Amino acid sequence: MKKRYLIGGLILVIVVAYLIYLSFGSSVSYYVTVSEFFAKGTELHNTNLRVAGKIADSPIEWNTEDLQLRFAITEGGDTMAVVYQGAKPSAFKAGSDILVEGKYHSDGIFQASQLILKCPSKYEPED
Numbered sequence: 001m002k003k004r005y006l007i008g009g010l011i012l013v014i015v016v017a018y019l020i021y022l023s024f025g026s027s028v029s030y031y032v033t034v035s036e037f038f039a040k041g042t043e044l045h046n047t048n049l050r051v052a053g054k055i056a057d058s059p060i061e062w063n064t065e066d067l068q069l070r071f072a073i074t075e076g077g078d079t080m081a082v083v084y085q086g087a088k089p090s091a092f093k094a095g096s097d098i099l100v101e102g103k104y105h106s107d108g109i110f111q112a113s114q115l116i117l118k119c120p121s122k123y124e125p126e127d
Helices: 002-027 034-039
Strands: 031-033 049-055 061-063 068-075 078-085 097-104 109-117
Touching (some): 031 034, 034 049, 034 068, 034 078, 078 097
Parallel strands (some): 031 049, 078 109
Antiparallel strands (some): 049 068, 049 097, 061 068, 068 078, 097 109
16 A cells, blocks of 8 residues: 555656756756857757847848848857848847847858847936
8 A cells, every 4th residue: 555655656756847847948048149159160050049149230121021130149259140030129229139049050040030139228227
């Protein structure tokens, strides 16, 4: 009788631990900077990841018909071309901190599936 409870409890603990592992695995998102990305060479190509940088002063192309946004992000002297398909964020402008999520393809363009902009400093409390 005790052996059945022990086995059932052990299975329950394993299932709960596995569910916790799955929930943390999907919610924790690590990112690399543009310079860290290029330092790793082709290791990160065609893998889903997040890259952090600043929106470069280079031309920002917004196609309203196709909802396609073309721009570049820069950090540490390196620049990465980005293409995003979707609505243009309202706070999107050159010099803003941004986190792009997606895949870097062999053609040298990062295909972003999501854009995350840092909140403007006007929302931070004054010193």
